Amino acid sequence: MNTLVEDTLKATAIDQPKYSAKDFQSDQDVRWCPGCGDYSILAQTQRVMPELGIPKHKMVFVSGIGCSSRFPYYMNTYGFHSIHGRATAIASGLKMARPDLSVWVVTGDGDGMSIGGNHFIHLMRRNIDVNVLLFNNQIYGLTKGQYSPTSEKGKITKSTPYGSLDYPFNPASLALGASATFVARSLDRDPRHMQTIIRRAADHRGTSFVEIYQNCNVFNDGAFYQFTEKESKDESVVFIEHGKPLVFGKEKDKGIRLNGFSPEVVSLKDGSWSVSDLLVHDEKDTTLSFILADMTYKPGLPRPVGIFLALDRPVYEEEMVRQINFAQEKQSDGDMAKLLNSGDTWIVQ
Amino acid sequence: MNTLVEDTLKATAIDQPKYSAKDFQSDQDVRWCPGCGDYSILAQTQRVMPELGIPKHKMVFVSGIGCSSRFPYYMNTYGFHSIHGRATAIASGLKMARPDLSVWVVTGDGDGMSIGGNHFIHLMRRNIDVNVLLFNNQIYGLTKGQYSPTSEKGKITKSTPYGSLDYPFNPASLALGASATFVARSLDRDPRHMQTIIRRAADHRGTSFVEIYQNCNVFNDGAFYQFTEKESKDESVVFIEHGKPLVFGKEKDKGIRLNGFSPEVVSLKDGSWSVSDLLVHDEKDTTLSFILADMTYKPGLPRPVGIFLALDRPVYEEEMVRQINFAQEKQSDGDMAKLLNSGDTWIVQ
Amino acid sequence: MSEKTVQSLSEVTIRFAGDSGDGMQLTGTQFTNTTAILGNDLSTLPDYPAEIRAPAGTLFGVSGFQIHFGSMEIHTPGDQCDVLVAMNAAALKVNLVSLIDGGTIIVNTDGFNDKNLKLSGYKENPLRNGSLDRYRVFEVDITKLTALALQDLNLSSKMVDRSKNFFALGMMYWMYNRPMEPTIEWINGKFVNKPEIKEANLRVLKAGWNYGETTEIFAVRYEVGPAKLAPGRYRNITGNQAVAWGMMAAAKKANLELFLGSYPITPASDILHELSIYKQFGVKTFQAEDEIAGICSALGASFGGALGVTTTSGPGVALKSEAIGLAVMVELPLVIVNVQRGGPSTGLPTKTEQSDLLQALYGRNGEAPVPIVAASTPADCFDAVFEASRLALKFMTPVFCLTDGYLGNGSEPWLIPDYNSLPDIACSFRKDAEGFFPYLRDEQTLARPWVIPGTPGLEHRIGGLEKQHITGNVSYDPANHELMTKLRAEKVERIADDIPPATVEGDDHGEVLVVGWGGTYGAIKTAVMRHRQKGHSVSHLHLRYVNPMQKNVGEILYRFKHILVPELNLGQLVKVLRAKYLVPATGLNKIQGLPFKAIEIEKKIDEILKGNA
Amino acid sequence: MSEKTVQSLSEVTIRFAGDSGDGMQLTGTQFTNTTAILGNDLSTLPDYPAEIRAPAGTLFGVSGFQIHFGSMEIHTPGDQCDVLVAMNAAALKVNLVSLIDGGTIIVNTDGFNDKNLKLSGYKENPLRNGSLDRYRVFEVDITKLTALALQDLNLSSKMVDRSKNFFALGMMYWMYNRPMEPTIEWINGKFVNKPEIKEANLRVLKAGWNYGETTEIFAVRYEVGPAKLAPGRYRNITGNQAVAWGMMAAAKKANLELFLGSYPITPASDILHELSIYKQFGVKTFQAEDEIAGICSALGASFGGALGVTTTSGPGVALKSEAIGLAVMVELPLVIVNVQRGGPSTGLPTKTEQSDLLQALYGRNGEAPVPIVAASTPADCFDAVFEASRLALKFMTPVFCLTDGYLGNGSEPWLIPDYNSLPDIACSFRKDAEGFFPYLRDEQTLARPWVIPGTPGLEHRIGGLEKQHITGNVSYDPANHELMTKLRAEKVERIADDIPPATVEGDDHGEVLVVGWGGTYGAIKTAVMRHRQKGHSVSHLHLRYVNPMQKNVGEILYRFKHILVPELNLGQLVKVLRAKYLVPATGLNKIQGLPFKAIEIEKKIDEILKGNA
Ligand SMILES: Cc1ncc(C[n+]2csc(CCOP(=O)(O)OP(=O)(O)O)c2C)c(N)n1
Ligand SMILES: Cc1ncc(C[n+]2csc(CCOP(=O)(O)OP(=O)(O)O)c2C)c(N)n1
Ligand code: SF4
Ligand code: SF4
Ligand SMILES: [Mg+2]
């Protein structure tokens, strides 16, 4: 016997529609501050969704609490704006119950890394097929400007008038340390790159984690200007791509090589080093992913942006279904009446 | 004016006593199962404590809930057996309030990595000077045998009769991903090594994290036999030491070298490789620490045991005190009466 | 072989006690199953320490299992035991208080060596100093007899030692005239791959039986005839198992997938264990990283169209409370089972208590009403959780199902229900986009429609911010907030229209009404019955629903002169009754980690009847 | 310059309203501070949206600030406003309901262009269609006038736009005869490093004033004389600031370090912000990773000998509930401040409510009693949290201090207390090893000794498992558990011996007693006063303590015929009173995210007096 869910899905099935970005815009007014980086992420997401070949009624956006977590209201899909830090846990349950859905989590650096840190790391290791977009603005936006777990040390905010004391998380390293299978970073001000990454995240089987640098122009304006603005971007960012050497610089005249096991910047201009000396990225190499992610806060190194790791590993909910199928094959479908009467029973006349 | 704490400490100050291990044994009956690996950890801890030069009334052991978390009852120091997963948070507050104390956290793989995962990673990045001993038995002992976040995938337990589905955490990688400054691993069945590591943890300024493989002979007997028993230990474990090449094997005839950035086992016997080709450990290198920790679950590689990383970074509570001192120097001690009357005030006659 | 006298008993209570490692829980369970199959009514009380395996011979390491069975109706595991089987000195010391005067003690003499005596704090051997003179003591060197039975098998002494509980079991089977077959079958099945252990256990079991049969030590055997239970097929069931099965039955009946998001915690873990077995039923169990993830994953699953459930005990509920508030706001079905234990904080984790009632009612920020269904006996856990599921699905709301450690671990014979005649709780998902609004409520139940992601044209968003009536859009409008707050409260109140009225056991008016809820059922029933047998005007009202109250509860209360509310807490239901009905109800409170004894309630009723309360 | 009439008023209520980005909170705060310095009594109500900066011109982006001030005693921010300053059409639309009939509207005409009208849902321009005929409307093109004032400064249009609130402020200063100096000083200080902005704001402020002075548009100026307040030095203070200072004062008085472990949450975050400033006081503030770590770190600090405090709002309390239970068990001092907001779940995060009272009382597993102190006005938050700290230290217990969003953000003039005459709350740490036991209680208070790590010879261990009486060792003994449970309850009850009796405002007996708690104080007081002025038999009892109740509360209740309990929830205190005292108290409940208006309570009392309730 089918479950009610299966019956309902069958009864309401429609042909896959052709979408444009507009189809993914809900009827709700977008309420972010004018100029907020969230707008661009929303736009890119809405742009990528039509390409995924997934009907929008099969998509669910789950979020916690924060400016970023308002995201689901603006997507014309199913959505769940939940409580602070718990989107990953809710999405996990949803995906386990409904492996047929495309499940997305939108979270912030506070929501995902502070109060939600535990569910985050456990989701990573479990590899449930959920796509996590973390809008990292290095600040608590919604509560009006306290420092976050990704804020740089010494940050002066409402709650740290003398400067914050905590060394920040590097979300990519944290995810890798938690045995994530897909870890990437992108930028609110680089729509093309973001689209590529979101697409790759959607395609990845298992949990995909995408950190997106996002400008909060009200409480932390310019936090990423160095990496997003024309003047400085080329010299400050290295885009990592599978199978390609790590080259950067406006004139593509710099590269990253491994000195021992420490990455260092070398010039490709003065003749001592050439492209063939450079580190070549391999998305499937866990060790290399650590090395690249670890570049993040290292002085003198450009900020790595792109896909750190994209690894195949069994997907949690698929294995769950496999166990169920296995049990059902071996023991046939559960018969409740039989179970109730199984084992030691006796009859009173 | 001194605070009451300072007055009390001054009034009760005594000369530093000479201790033996016995002085650290409390009057409480130890209630672990006979044969439990916890006994050895307790004994080693009690053995190391006298050497630290810290009066025992200045020591506090804080724990969560679990078999391992009973530890504080057996230490004749101050102790706090708290609630599941929160020992790290309680210890953080205690250490911030009282930087003069030597604060230890004892936790389990469930307590520290499952419910307590978030406080764990945040403690790591903050670098509060707390020493964390995680008794990893890859099982929930106290609740009678469910799988834990460090249990190997496919584990059959009470809650996973068909085998667990989760890929396990590697605690060392998780800690490193969270920007820990001191990360180490030791074995319940190697008293000497454990003593060394505990000593080093105690000496480290900032958070030190020590994972100890611990046998739960009731619910997960033999989980680490390969790494602890005479027959297999030499071939299965590589002891990493600062400045030393990674050599292992009963006859010290094997080593670890880096092939590209992937560690591989090489033989030192057949002449193709010598000790000078091997990876040399550097406790101060964050990148290397990731590479070594990442060996943990890699098939074909020996299990790394020892200190992965020991890094100097500013200590949280010291910086906190520094900010206070700075403010007090600049503005003199807080005068409450003055504050109440500061700013915009007016007088009604 | 001597001829033994056979004496007939209508009821008897036996307590098995020994070290945590002595297998007393297993012995008790085997005795229980066999007794159940014989057709006795029964009730059990396992009682084990918080430590996994405390050092042998210590007081805190003692593990006990009490069974009360008879040819009459049995409602409690027995206030005191008639027979105490003590495997060592510590077991005797801890449990002697539970034995009736003149009761029987069977001791394993090997467990009374100097070390045992010292560890249990006896200055003298109680078997030797006359301190047990008022009991009938049978001394058996069980350890030695077990070893003898196994001597040719060449087993390790550890393994020999582990078999000795079967000797005790065999003796008790003989003494109470129970067949060994069910246990023999069980041993054969359990140790099918361990022939040595199988052989050892079988031998020792039979040796125990033969010891009773052969030796002169026991002069009398007892017979306890079957109880006059309602006809039908029975099984023995614990409360935790009944919860698991009740949920499975509810999900099946509703044609939904059952999704459990949980985190292990004593004494609730067994529900997780039980449910994880039934993969062939499509049950999905998820051991989450903590209680918060447990409930959140269940809520996510409910959003997806599963019957989402979460199981825990008090401290776990504390952690879940924020998410329960979210479930109230998003109005999705969710069942939260709390197997209550001794509090506050970690408290007495392996002991029973009823002190989480007010937490269930009020333990959330804001006005966040949640219906509460309480189970009253181990088997009743099946019906209670089934009913909780029914309400959750019909009213689109989180529902608490309260049980406790006593119910969860205790067991009783259960007249197996006919699965087909269980209530029909079919529900449906909204499919029609026409006129759809996420918070457009059913006129009768006030439930909002349940729409599963995957349904085209019904895309919508839910969340924890206040919603606009009907549309479900975020709304900060003052009047709307008041309306929605009242609608959520009203929805829960309307459940009262959907449940049967409360029924009084005994007269519907009179002197004393004893009002209870949850696991105190058996003790209250027994106490009230005893008074009624004496002709006293005492009745019993047991509340299956604590929120909302059944419609006629007020009426009932007003018809009695005295209202007594026995609870295993400092008085929680009594507060609710007083506040709601302004009746001068008084409490009888016990907070010792133990269930009520019927006699305790009986005495209190006595006092009230005599005007001394 | 025309001569203007000056009219004298005893009280007036002004509401500033505009876009979230329009700086209305700042305008309101400046007007408030100046008004306070002038010696008026006052009360304020900031009212801002949950969005940070919603798109300009939308209804949900409107931010308001109401101030009620006068030469008489002021207890509420005003039921309705006399004057509405509306910076755009949306602000008018949202706030018009708050304006009294015949009230004054000052509009920025530039905020009524087509886009504004559309965004705010006006079909026609309300300034043009006669719909405001019953009000006095003053149209001022504030935007243009601001731009004109700044035209030679070459500022960006964004910066010009940001200054226009100072124009409105200047106008209102002129109209209500307030000096500009305090604001000028504030601007000079605030923008000392931004000379351009400084200059702009100063100019625009003065331009606003001059506009009032010069143009013919305003014919009347108002004078509101100083209030007859008790003599002394005053300052204006918000509830959140008062909480922060109250904690600092308590720690200082007790000679302890203050340690705050907290996690940001609206509307409590400002306490964290305020406390993080005072490093020179040795205050340690820790922004934890979540609420659980917030409270746990505070408890750890308490164990170390600090005054550990944690601040949050309802959802945060839900997360802290397990740790509060631990604090109950380990009996360490801890103050938990809940600045309540609209619930359930995320609810209405920026709005006020009183719906967490039962959560504070019962929101934990097990019997876990926690004293509750409630603040009744913004300035009273200082005394309330000081008292909560005193009790925590004296009775070695966690204590709740309940405030709410209205109190936390609202402000009032505060007669600055003499720090030296604040109650002496000195405490001491046990130093003496002789006869020391961790749970040996003080005979009077039942508090256990506080021993700080670092004290030689007093090493001991505490924890969440049940403890043995006196020794504090882990104990599973049934009788001990009951004893300890009762001792913990008794300890909290004994607080009643340590606090002053409740006092009634008005006669101590009569027809109607209005019982309140928390931030409803001003509204109830005003309503009761109005009735008393009419000679009605109405009194007011406001509970500073909800747990335990003051000893004479029962007596007081019994002396009145009707008991009315107004609460911003569905009836929580009323449940407690009914259960405890069996009095037929009834509730007046409002749950709109807004404080009571005095008139609402006044009317309800009317109904009761007329027998229609
Ligand atoms: C349990 C709980 N604690 C605290 C809050 C308050 N809160 C809401 S969002 C937030 C942080 C938001 O930061 P982030 O996740 O970085 O999102 P952003 O607003 O920056 O996008 C906090 C502390 C809450 N809503 N619930
Ligand atoms: C809030 C809460 N949830 C669950 C539990 C039950 N519980 C106690 S210890 C434990 C896990 C113990 O595992 P671990 O930390 O590995 O310790 P071990 O016993 O293996 O040493 C659990 C689930 C609890 N006490 N409190
Ligand atoms: S506060 Fe910052 S993050 Fe939030 S909406 Fe505004 S700009 Fe964006
Ligand atoms: S259950 Fe395992 S971990 Fe716990 S005390 Fe026993 S052997 Fe040790
Ligand atoms: Mg953020």
Ligand SMILES: [Mg+2]
């Ligand atoms: Mg463990």
